Each structure stands twice: as structure tokens, then as C-alpha cells.
Amino acid sequence: MTIRALVWNENVHETTQDDIRAIYPDGIHGAIAAGLEELLGDDVEVRTATLADPEHGLSEAALDETDVLLWWGHIAHDQVDDEVVARVQRRVLGGMGLIVLHSGHFSKIFIRLMGTTCSLAWRNEGEREIVWTTAPGHPIAEGVEQPFVIDRQEMYGEHFDIPNPDDQVFISSFAGGEVFRSGVTFTRGRGRVFYFSPGDQEYPVYFHPQVRRVLANGVRWAAPTPGERRTPEVSNPARRDWS
Amino acid sequence: MTIRALVWNENVHETTQDDIRAIYPDGIHGAIAAGLEELLGDDVEVRTATLADPEHGLSEAALDETDVLLWWGHIAHDQVDDEVVARVQRRVLGGMGLIVLHSGHFSKIFIRLMGTTCSLAWRNEGEREIVWTTAPGHPIAEGVEQPFVIDRQEMYGEHFDIPNPDDQVFISSFAGGEVFRSGVTFTRGRGRVFYFSPGDQEYPVYFHPQVRRVLANGVRWAAPTPGERRTPEVSNPARRDWS
Amino acid sequence: MTIRALVWNENVHETTQDDIRAIYPDGIHGAIAAGLEELLGDDVEVRTATLADPEHGLSEAALDETDVLLWWGHIAHDQVDDEVVARVQRRVLGGMGLIVLHSGHFSKIFIRLMGTTCSLAWRNEGEREIVWTTAPGHPIAEGVEQPFVIDRQEMYGEHFDIPNPDDQVFISSFAGGEVFRSGVTFTRGRGRVFYFSPGDQEYPVYFHPQVRRVLANGVRWAAPTPGERRTPEVSNPARRDWS
Amino acid sequence: MTIRALVWNENVHETTQDDIRAIYPDGIHGAIAAGLEELLGDDVEVRTATLADPEHGLSEAALDETDVLLWWGHIAHDQVDDEVVARVQRRVLGGMGLIVLHSGHFSKIFIRLMGTTCSLAWRNEGEREIVWTTAPGHPIAEGVEQPFVIDRQEMYGEHFDIPNPDDQVFISSFAGGEVFRSGVTFTRGRGRVFYFSPGDQEYPVYFHPQVRRVLANGVRWAAPTPGERRTPEVSNPARRDWS
Numbered sequence: 024m025t026i027r028a029l030v031w032n033e034n035v036h037e038t039t040q041d042d043i044r045a046i047y048p049d050g051i052h053g054a055i056a057a058g059l060e061e062l063l064g065d066d067v068e069v070r071t072a073t074l075a076d077p078e079h080g081l082s083e084a085a086l087d088e089t090d091v092l093l094w095w096g097h098i099a100h101d102q103v104d105d106e107v108v109a110r111v112q113r114r115v116l117g118g119m120g121l122i123v124l125h126s127g128h129f130s131k132i133f134i135r136l137m138g139t140t141c142s143l144a145w146r147n148e149g150e151r152e153i154v155w156t157t158a159p160g161h162p163i164a165e166g167v168e169q170p171f172v173i174d175r176q177e178m179y180g181e182h183f184d185i186p187n188p189d190d191q192v193f194i195s196s197f198a199g200g201e202v203f204r205s206g207v208t209f210t211r212g213r214g215r216v217f218y219f220s221p222g223d224q225e226y227p228v229y230f231h232p233q234v235r236r237v238l239a240n241g242v243r244w245a246a247p248t249p250g251e252r253r254t255p256e257v258s259n260p261a262r263r264d265w266s
Numbered sequence: 267m268t269i270r271a272l273v274w275n276e277n278v279h280e281t282t283q284d285d286i287r288a289i290y291p292d293g294i295h296g297a298i299a300a301g302l303e304e305l306l307g308d309d310v311e312v313r314t315a316t317l318a319d320p321e322h323g324l325s326e327a328a329l330d331e332t333d334v335l336l337w338w339g340h341i342a343h344d345q346v347d348d349e350v351v352a353r354v355q356r357r358v359l360g361g362m363g364l365i366v367l368h369s370g371h372f373s374k375i376f377i378r379l380m381g382t383t384c385s386l387a388w389r390n391e392g393e394r395e396i397v398w399t400t401a402p403g404h405p406i407a408e409g410v411e412q413p414f415v416i417d418r419q420e421m422y423g424e425h426f427d428i429p430n431p432d433d434q435v436f437i438s439s440f441a442g443g444e445v446f447r448s449g450v451t452f453t454r455g456r457g458r459v460f461y462f463s464p465g466d467q468e469y470p471v472y473f474h475p476q477v478r479r480v481l482a483n484g485v486r487w488a489a490p491t492p493g494e495r496r497t498p499e500v501s502n503p504a505r506r507d508w509s
Numbered sequence: 510m511t512i513r514a515l516v517w518n519e520n521v522h523e524t525t526q527d528d529i530r531a532i533y534p535d536g537i538h539g540a541i542a543a544g545l546e547e548l549l550g551d552d553v554e555v556r557t558a559t560l561a562d563p564e565h566g567l568s569e570a571a572l573d574e575t576d577v578l579l580w581w582g583h584i585a586h587d588q589v590d591d592e593v594v595a596r597v598q599r600r601v602l603g604g605m606g607l608i609v610l611h612s613g614h615f616s617k618i619f620i621r622l623m624g625t626t627c628s629l630a631w632r633n634e635g636e637r638e639i640v641w642t643t644a645p646g647h648p649i650a651e652g653v654e655q656p657f658v659i660d661r662q663e664m665y666g667e668h669f670d671i672p673n674p675d676d677q678v679f680i681s682s683f684a685g686g687e688v689f690r691s692g693v694t695f696t697r698g699r700g701r702v703f704y705f706s707p708g709d710q711e712y713p714v715y716f717h718p719q720v721r722r723v724l725a726n727g728v729r730w731a732a733p734t735p736g737e738r739r740t741p742e743v744s745n746p747a748r749r750d751w752s
Numbered sequence: 753m754t755i756r757a758l759v760w761n762e763n764v765h766e767t768t769q770d771d772i773r774a775i776y777p778d779g780i781h782g783a784i785a786a787g788l789e790e791l792l793g794d795d796v797e798v799r800t801a802t803l804a805d806p807e808h809g810l811s812e813a814a815l816d817e818t819d820v821l822l823w824w825g826h827i828a829h830d831q832v833d834d835e836v837v838a839r840v841q842r843r844v845l846g847g848m849g850l851i852v853l854h855s856g857h858f859s860k861i862f863i864r865l866m867g868t869t870c871s872l873a874w875r876n877e878g879e880r881e882i883v884w885t886t887a888p889g890h891p892i893a894e895g896v897e898q899p900f901v902i903d904r905q906e907m908y909g910e911h912f913d914i915p916n917p918d919d920q921v922f923i924s925s926f927a928g929g930e931v932f933r934s935g936v937t938f939t940r941g942r943g944r945v946f947y948f949s950p951g952d953q954e955y956p957v958y959f960h961p962q963v964r965r966v967l968a969n970g971v972r973w974a975a976p977t978p979g980e981r982r983t984p985e986v987s988n989p990a991r992r993d994w995s
Contacts (some may be wrong), residue, residue, distance in 0.1 A: 135378075140359055140497065145502055165734045170929075180884070186454060187919065189430055189676070194933070200882045256383065259388055260389060262442040403976065407977075432919070445639075447680070453887070456888055623867055632989060672938065685991040686994050696916060749929070
């Protein structure tokens with residue numbers, strides 16, 4: 024079954040800063056979408072949407088056609104409409120997969136789903152990040168090199184204020200000595216959520232073959248189980264005779 | 267060290283319905299507070315607060331003196347001020363314990379900390395509830411009878427839409443055949459959260475000795491580790507020389 | 510990709526007791542195998558093996574061709590050769606899926622993978638079991654009725670002495686009031702493990718359409734991620750130059 | 753209540769190698785015991801036992817008087833009697849706390865409780881280890897510096913083949929770029945288990961003030977809940993009338 028992936032990007036850096044556009048001429052969303060198409064081929068149908076689109080490209084109709092939503096945001100988190108965030112949350116709880124990327128840790132949708140501050144330590148000096156697999160049998164780690172290296176990256180370090188994840192898939196170390204739980208999964212309602220930290224507007228991380236592999240695996244993993252997609256809701260059943 | 271517990275109750279049923287006041291003449295908060303004092307003695311210092319108090323009795327100053335907050339609400343969830351909810355959430359993330367009771371599953375604070383709908387199935391026909399311990403070595407289960415019976419209770423049933431809990435302490439069955447994860451724990455930030463479903467305004471559940479035992483244990487368990495209490499926050503450390 | 514499932518059954522009750530053979534004329538393994546073939550069709554290739562087979566039908570060669578092993582045992586747990594158990598454990602740690610059924614909670618392989626006693630409460634009076642889904646978005650719950658009823662079953666009750674599971678998929682209640690975590694998952698090494706309690710030699714549970722649905726879903730879920738299957742082992746890497 | 757801690761050490765390196773005895777003149781167990789006494793004072797009563805003692809110092813009588821057992825072993829894992837291992841396991845399942853140290857990851861008791869290979873990557877070149885707290889509200893992290901540095905240590909790296917831990921308390925990075933889940937907790941039966949990797953016979957790690965703090969916190973955390981200590985066992989209850 025074809026997975027319908029929607030790559031959402033605030034697309035602000037790329038449209039306002041020449042140096043960023045030079046790295047991501049098609050936007051971060053374009054780079055991510057290309058990676059998914061390259062690795063998943065006919066198994067995926069990829070669309071993109073950005074902050075500037077009407078309803079940020081996240082109308083009910085758009086979400087109706089989305090199995091997995093990927094989310095990249097950074098300097099414009101507060102420009103995302105609260106109503107759209109609530110809508111996306113309902114969809115996740117109803118079964119839509121969500122992959123939150125890098126600085127998306129501070130997005131409204133991630134904070135709402137986690138219930139914590141989602142704060143962390145950071146330093147932007149283009150440090151070497153080494154990504155280690157801690158769950159080698161996990162579908163998201165399939166075919167991923169152990170470890171893989173990103174030559175230059177923003178440092179994200181612990182303490183990362185998130186709830187206990189369901190699965191701990193990747194942990195990164197940085198040249199400066201910090202560590203970070205860089206790949207973690209959660210279940211919220213019927214939906215599967217994957218947070219993956221590698222990826223930044225200043226470094227061409229989304230062209231890295233191993234990062235692309237992780238994102239492709241993540242899309243497969245987060246795709247909802249076939250069948251009913253419905254946000255959980257309260258019910259008031261009559262007492263039944265089970266015999 | 268004395269644990270400072272604050273029992274919060276919306277206190278609406280008791281002040282507006284004679285039949286409820288007959289069950290809880292000192293309010294649900296009064297019954298819970300009495301239970302804690304009975305079982306924890308000098309180890310606890312109990313205060314109470316209600317919706318009608320200024321700032322709902324949950325000012326910064328009041329929270330400064332609170333180690334564990336117990337929360338009971340039902341028909342007035344939406345009257346709780348959003349700013350107070352955000353304040354309580356920050357405190358929990360900073361280390362304050364939180365015990366959410368029964369219909370508090372739909373409180374703003376619980377929903378914000380969970381990130382899910384927190385919906386469930388319910389039926390109010392005064393059914394027998396049997397509470398089974400699934401984690402006999404857990405501090406919250408200490409000295410609790412396996413199982414214990416509540417003669418008449420509102421039924422709460424699965425699916426209960428919560429994230430995977432850290433620990434699964436109690437599961438209940440009801441006369442009608444339903445089951446419910448009636449005692450579950452979570453970590454959010456530095457804070458420990460315990461949800462316990464037995465307890466309702468129409469039944470004298472908070473006078474039940476086993477329920478009182480669970481709440482007393484819960485207060486001990488949720489009390490913060492001595493030392494720093496601080497909401498996690500973002501940091502931007504310089505690169506250090508570790509040698 | 511075709512999943513190669515191997516249904517293992519001690520096959521003692523069926524070969525020594527007429528009343529059990531009347532319920533399971535093709536053995537419990539035969540009933541389970543038929544259910545998998547019925548529901549998974551060409552997606553699965555099912556074989557069976559029993560205690561009486563050479564090496565219990567679990568030679569290295571047989572396991573080489575097994576993606577998911579289903580395990581049913583009861584009165585002959587101690588007749589399973591320790592070397593075979595160690596072999597199966599290594600395979601699970603290397604990525605082979607394992608589904609442990611009903612009284613298999615006391616099998617050597619399950620106890621070894623859990624590290625606990627795996628003890629529980631039981632009573633065999635043909636009680637009604639109601640199976641509730643607690644993780645409606647989980648692949649194992651796909652298309653399963655909420656709840657489903659097994660008219661007559663052996664009661665399994667808490668406390669079930671297992672480690673905290675990864676996912677809590679089903680909880681059962683029994684006519685006698687007991688509850689049981691009847692569907693739980695674990696990760697061990699690269700392997701996925703699913704324990705499912707409904708199923709007994711004295712009741713035709715493995716012909717129940719909902720039980721068959723769960724087992725078929727379980728086989729899909731437990732099948733290893735494509736790629737490397739290898740038991741984790743110690744390594745002594747030289748220090749690398751990551752630049 | 754005084755916690756009765758028993759520090760177990762194989763005590764082979766210290767009695768056979770002058771260079772190791774120079775680092776740990778009172779044995780690794782002596783150094784650990786001194787640290788616990790220093791930090792916990794009258795709250796703890798510390799004894800030690802070694803491989804050479806009758807029954808390795810782990811008789812039923814000795815375990816009767818033990819609340820928390822700390823375990824250090826390395827080159828003599830296979831000399832530990834299987835019957836003693838089974839006895840310790842039963843005690844843990846019955847509520848005794850267990851702290852497994854460093855190379856104890858390959859001890860019989862840890863492997864039996866985990867069900868996995870407990871394998872990892874290692875390299876002994878005296879590398880700098882930085883230990884980061886990932887659960888700042890956890891009792892085991894109380895008062896521990898974020899991060900703390902061990903100047904020279906054996907490297908332990910991922911993949912560490914353990915089941916998903918209950919709580920992830922510390923993650924370490926090494927000068928060579930590797931990462932390791934260096935502090936993790938588990939529940940097995942009624943018992944609490946803490947694995948902590950810093951500590952080696954060739955480096956004076958057990959004199960490090962932060963390591964001593966972690967172990968003291970660990971002893972407090974792993975101490976059993978007052979009341980019944982009993983290994984879980986099977987039961988066959990009659991059907992009860994709950995009314």
C-alpha cells in the first residue's frame with residue numbers, strides 16, 4: 024500500500040537567507056521529499072506544504088490524504104496557528120504518523136504531544152556528530168550504519184526534557200563531548216511519533232545518505248495500521264449481557 | 267522530612283447538591299486530607315484549596331510550599347484558569363508531585379501533561395469494582411490488599427487514551443465486565459505523576475481504607491527528591507575542555 | 510515478502526487424551542497453523558514442529574528457515590532440551606520473532622527471556638473471558654473487535670510476574686472478577702516477543718475468529734526487519750579517527 | 753530505617769595482581785563499602801562478601817539480612833555457583849535490591865535477569881568518560897553533577913544488548929566518540945535493579961566522589977519497600993463471591 028507522506032516545513036530560512044537557500048535550493052522540505060522518493064520509490068507518495076500556504080497547507084482535506092506528516096520548524100514556531108496545531112494533534116491521536124525533525128523539538132505540536140518543555144542544550148559550532156544505534160532490531164534502524172558520522176552539525180545535548188520514550192533507537196555524541204537521545208519513539212492515541220534530531224538549516228544534513236535512510240525507515244514505521252483511523256473519544260456504554 | 271501535600275478540589279458538587287454534601291460533609295478534599303493525616307501523621311502537612319479560592323488557591327506562593335498536589339475535578343474543568351494550569355504544569359515539570367484523581371482524567375492539567383485525549387468509557391450504575399495490584403513491589407502498592415473491593419463505584423473502562431505509563435500499578439475490573447488501568451505512573455520533567463481512578467462524588471470511596479492507603483503511598487512516592495526543584499530549560503553552553 | 514512461521518506444540522495432551530484430541534483433531538499446532546493460513550494466505554508459509562520430533566523440530570537448519578516461532582507447551586515444559594532452549598533464545602536475540610501462547614508462560618524459553626518467575630493465578634472452571642484492547646493503534650490489535658468474548662476459558666489472573674512490557678495491547682477480565690494482562694510485547698536483543706494468554710487445550714479457543722486474528726497480526730508484527738539477523742555479541746573496536 | 757547493604761566482589765584482581773591491589777588496597781568491595789558509609793552514615797549498614805567465602809558469602813542466612821546487594825565481577829563470572837545465582841535471583845524477585853557494576857554486565861545474575869546477551873563494545877585505553885544525567889528528577893541522580901567527568905576509564909559502548917530499561921538515568925560519552933547507557937533501571941518481580949557502568953579495576957573510579965554519590969543514591973533507591981518480601985509464585989484461588 025502506498026504511504027502518503029506530507030513534508031511540512033516553515034520554509035523561512037530558505038526564503039529569507041541566501042546562504043541557507045544555497046544549501047537547500049528546493050527548501051528543506053524539497054530535500055527531504057527527494058530523499059523519501061529516492062529510497063521508497065513507488066511505496067510512497069510525497070507532498071510538501073509550508074507555513075505560507077493557506078492553513079499552512081494543513082487543511083482537513085490535506086490531512087485526510089496524509090498517512091505520515093514530517094515536521095520541520097525553527098524560527099517561526101509561534102506563527103503556526105493554534106487551531107491548525109489542534110487539528111494536527113487530533114489527527115495524530117487518530118492514527119496519523121508524525122516525524123518531528125531537529126529544531127521541531129520546540130514546535131507547538133511536539134510540546135503538546137509530549138506535555139514537557141522539550142528543552143535541551145545546544146551550541147552551533149559545526150561539530151562532528153556520531154549517531155549510534157541502540158536498538159539494532161528496530162525497523163527505523165534497518166540498514167543504518169553503526170555508527171554513522173555527520174561531519175558538521177549543530178550540537179543538541181542532554182538533558183532533553185521529554186517523557187520516557189517507548190523505544191530508544193539512536194544516541195548521538197558530539198565532538199564537544201555532549202550526548203543526545205537523537206532518535207526516540209512515542210505512541211500518542213493511535214498515532215506513532217518519531218523524533219529525530221540530526222538536521223539543520225545551516226548544514227546539508229538532509230542530503231546525508233544515512234539520514235535519508237533513517238527518515239525513509241521512519242515513514243514506513245510511523246504509517247498507520249490499515250483500518251480505522253479515529254481520534255479516541257469518551258463513550259458511555261450500557262451494561263451488556265456477555266453470555 | 268515532612269511532605270507538604272495540597273489537596274485541590276473543585277468543590278462544586280458538595281456545595282450545590284445536598285446528596286453529595288451528605289456523603290462528603292467536609293468536601294472531597296476534606297475526606298482526602300483526613301485520610302492522609304490519618305495514615306501519614308507527622309510525615310505530612312496537609313492543606314486544601316478549591317476552585318473558588320483566589321487563583322483557585324494555587325498562587326505561586328501556595329505552590330512554593332507544595333511538594334505534592336492532589337487534583338479532583340469533574341464538572342468545572344473548564345472554569346480552571348489557563349494561566350493557573352500553565353503554572354501548575356511548570357511546577358510539575360520542576361519536580362512537584364501530582365496525583366490526579368478519578369474524573370480528573372479530563373482536567374486541563376492532566377490532558378496537558380499527557381498530550382492525549384485522556385478519554386475513556388464510563389457508566390454510572392454503582393457497580394462493584396475490584397482493584398488488582400500488578401506491581402506488588404511498587405511503593406504505591408505497599409500494604410494494599412490484593413485485591414481490594416469497592417462495593418459501588420462508577421465504571422471507568424478501556425480504552426483509556428493515555429501514553430504508555432512508566433509503571434502499571436493497578437488494574438480494575440467491574441461487575442459489568444469492563445477493565446481499566448486504574449493506577450498508572452508517569453514522569454514529566456522532574457516531576458512524578460500518579461493517576462488513580464477509584465473515587466467519585468456519589469460514592470464514599472475516599473473513606474475506603476484501601477483507597478486511603480493508596481493515596482498515602484502515592485503522596486510518599488510522588489514527593490520530589492530533595493534538592494533542586496527547577497523547570498527544565500534550554501541552555502547554550504560553550505564548548506568545554508574536559509581534560 | 511513471505512513470512513516463514515513455525516508453530517511449535519508439545520503435542521502431549523492431544524496424543525494422550527481422547528477428550529483433547531476431540532477438540533483439536535489436528536493438534537493445537539494444526540489449529541493454529543490453519544488459522545494463520547486462513548488469514549494470511551500467501552503472505553505466510555506455515556510449518557509445524559512438536560516435542561517428539563528430533564531436536565523437537567528445532568534444529569539450527571529448521572530455525573534458519575523460521576522468521577516467527579509460535580510456542581505452545583503445558584505439561585512437558587521440563588522435557589524440552591536445555592540446549593534447544595538456548596538455541597531458540599539465541600535466535601530470538603538475533604531477530605527471530607517469538608509468540609508465546611497461554612501456558613507457555615511457564616516454558617523454559619519464556620522464563621529465560623523474561624528473567625522473572627512468570628507466575629500467575631489460575632483457575633480452570635470454564636469461565637467467560639472478555640478481551641479488551643488497550644492499544645487500539647497497535648498492529649497486533651488491527652481489526653480486532655473491542656472487546657471480544659471467549660465463552661469458556663481457563664482463568665489467568667494477576668499478579669502476572671513479568672518485566673514491564675514494551676506495549677500493553679490487551680487486558681482480560683474473567684467472570685470470577687480477575688483481570689490479566691493478556692497481550693503484552695517485549696524486545697529482547699533484535700527480536701520481538703509477544704505473549705498472548707487466550708488459548709487452552711480444553712477449550713476450542715484457537716478456532717475463535719478473534720483469537721485467530723490476533724495471532725495472524727502477531728506473526729506480521731513479530732517478523733524480523735529485513736536485513737541482518739545476528740545475535741548481539743561483544744566487540745573490541747580500535748579507537749577511530751572520525752574526521 | 754537502616755538499609756542493610758551487601759557489597760559483593762569476586763576479589764580476584766586485587767588478590768593476584770600487585771598493580772590492582774595498589775589501586776584498591778582494601779579491594780573494590782572495600783572502596784565501595786567505604787563510599788557508602790561515608791555518604792549514608794547511619795542510614796546504612798554495610799557488609800562485604802567475596803567469591804572465596806563459603807557459598808561466596810551469599811548463603812540464605814546472609815541474604816536474609818540483605819536489603820540491597822551490589823555486584824562486582826569480571827574474570828571469574830563462571831566460578832560463581834549456579835545454585836547461588838538462582839538463590840540471588842529468587843531474592844531479587846522477592847524484593848531485594850540489586851546494583852550491578854561495570855563488568856558485572858556479564859555476570860550470571862545480570863544475564864539471567866535480563867534474558868539478553870548483555871554484550872557491548874569495549875576498549876581499555878584509559879579514555880575520558882563524561883557521564884550525563886538524562887533523568888534529573890530521578891532519585892539516583894540526586895545531587896549528581898551534570899555532567900561529571902572520569903579522567904581515565906575503560907570505554908563501554910553501544911550497542912548494549914539489554915531489554916528496554918524502566919528509566920534511563922545516565923548516558924556516557926567517551927573520548928573516542930562512543931556512547932553508552934551507563935545508568936539504567938529495571939524491575940524484576942518485586943525487586944529493583946540498577947546497572948551502573950563506571951568502575952573498573954585498573955582505574956580508581958570507586959573513589960570518585962560523583963560515582964560514590966550515584967552508588968549511595970542507588971542503594972537508597974533499590975532498597976525494598978517495607979513489608980512483605982516474597983518471590984512471586986503461582987496460585988490457584990477458588991472463585992470468590994465479591995458482594
